[in-house]
Amino acid sequence: MDPVAKHKELCTLCGQCLEVCPMYEDIELIESLYAFLEGKAGIEPETLSLCLTCGLCAGACPEGLGLKMLISPARMKLVGEKGLGDRQTMVDPDAENNIFRKILEMAGLPEVPDYKAGPAPVVYFPGCAATYINTSMAEATVALLEESGVDYTVMSGLEYCCGAVSAGAGNPGPIQRKAEKNLKEVKRRGAKVLVTACPGCFKAFKEVYPRMFGEQDFEVLQVSQYLERLIREGKLVPKIPLDHRVFYHDPCHLTRGMGVYREARAVLEAVPGTELANKGPENSACCGFGGGVRISSPKKALNVASDRHRAAAELGCDLIITNCGGCMQNLIEAGAEKKLEVADLAEYLARSFGKDVARDDRKMLEMANRAYCLCIKDYEPPGGPTKKYK
Numbered sequence: 001m002d003p004v005a006k007h008k009e010l011c012t013l014c015g016q017c018l019e020v021c022p023m024y025e026d027i028e029l030i031e032s033l034y035a036f037l038e039g040k041a042g043i044e045p046e047t048l049s050l051c052l053t054c055g056l057c058a059g060a061c062p063e064g065l066g067l068k069m070l071i072s073p074a075r076m077k078l079v080g081e082k083g084l085g086d087r088q089t090m091v092d093p094d095a096e097n098n099i100f101r102k103i104l105e106m107a108g109l110p111e112v113p114d115y116k117a118g119p120a121p122v123v124y125f126p127g128c129a130a131t132y133i134n135t136s137m138a139e140a141t142v143a144l145l146e147e148s149g150v151d152y153t154v155m156s157g158l159e160y161c162c163g164a165v166s167a168g169a170g171n172p173g174p175i176q177r178k179a180e181k182n183l184k185e186v187k188r189r190g191a192k193v194l195v196t197a198c199p200g201c202f203k204a205f206k207e208v209y210p211r212m213f214g215e216q217d218f219e220v221l222q223v224s225q226y227l228e229r230l231i232r233e234g235k236l237v238p239k240i241p242l243d244h245r246v247f248y249h250d251p252c253h254l255t256r257g258m259g260v261y262r263e264a265r266a267v268l269e270a271v272p273g274t275e276l277a278n279k280g281p282e283n284s285a286c287c288g289f290g291g292g293v294r295i296s297s298p299k300k301a302l303n304v305a306s307d308r309h310r311a312a313a314e315l316g317c318d319l320i321i322t323n324c325g326g327c328m329q330n331l332i333e334a335g336a337e338k339k340l341e342v343a344d345l346a347e348y349l350a351r352s353f354g355k356d357v358a359r360d361d362r363k364m365l366e367m368a369n370r371a372y373c374l375c376i377k378d379y380e381p382p383g384g385p386t387k388k389y390k
């Protein structure tokens with residue numbers, strides 16, 4: 001059944017989806033979406049651009065509907081009518097305004113970092129965000145793979161972009177161009193297990209590629225799942241106590257999108273001295289980064305992230321842990337003026353082995369905002385005039 005017909009049949013207009021939604025509050029949005037999707041009316045692009053694609057609305061809806069199931073096809077329809085804009089092409093690895101290429105040029109980084117790249121049964125796939133923006137995520141994971149003694153290889157660089165973020169932005173080109181090539185390279189390296197950093201890459205390899213090319217003969221795990229396995233098998237035994245009360249921030253596309261939330265918590269509970277404040281995902285919420293909101297409405301995106309800082313502080317935590325590059329970036333930027341530290345799960349675990357990965361948050365944020373200015377014609381950064389970053 002098409003999404004509009006299903007929504008019309010089951011939705012009671014009870015408004016429970018809007019009670020949890022960080023971005024919308026008008027129930028009339030539902031009728032506007034019906035009308036747009038049925039070709040009876042237009043819609044303001046700004047209306048559609050506010051959705052974080054967090055999935056909170058679907059979780060709150062008694063019928064399992066929510067708003068995202070209408071907004072996502074409406075975005076696709078709009079791209080079909082108006083074509084791709086610079087906000088969509090900036091995540092296309094082959095586009096002139098690709099954000100990751102801009103960052104590696106500005107930072108003077110090599111396109112392919114100097115990690116092990118030969119054949120091995122464990123293939124680590126950091127994805128573009130951990131390769132070029134939150135580089136500490138990849139460095140910490142590699143340090144832990146070394147510590148565990150497993151035979152691993154790293155498949156990174158723009159040529160292996162998974163294409164998932166472009167597809168989510170309404171541009172299926174990259175996933176169609178890259179999926180087969182990526183799968184061939186994973187198999188050429190002899191993978192038994194593919195480990196991804198980014199929840200988007202995880203979905204691409206776990207769900208989207210198999211739909212395109214059938215089931216593959218290697219296992220796909222998100223890094224939290226693989227780290228939990230290494231701890232369970234005794235290949236990683238956290239040693240140095242880390243005395244923190246931590247708040248685990250569930251990345252929407254991992255927890256609600258893929259149902260993975262237990263393993264990261266198990267990793268944190270295995271670190272001596274660490275106390276986990278939120279044991280389950282029940283009250284989890286969005287960081288504000290996703291769905292392109294960080295680039296279309298930066299201030300709103302950072303306000304949503306500030307709510308996560310408040311939630312963590314109310315639970316008496318001194319540290320927020322997450323495991324998604326977008327969440328990391330937004331939570332760090334929202335907390336830049338405050339005291340609550342933000343760390344990646346692998347980065348935190350690595351500290352328990354005496355492996356402190358260097359991180360320069362100020363430089364990372366400046367690079368990201370400068371790249372947004374270069375990639376998007378009308379981008380206004382949240383913290384100052386555009387020219388500051390040009």
Ligand code: SF4
Pocket residue numbers: 010011012013014015016017018060061062063064065066067
């Ligand atoms: S919660 Fe579900 S049933 Fe209620 S208004 Fe939202 S989509 Fe409709």
Ligand code: SF4
Pocket residue numbers: 020021022023024050051052053054055056057058066067068071
């Ligand atoms: S996906 Fe998130 S931001 Fe989008 S409508 Fe649902 S709750 Fe709101």
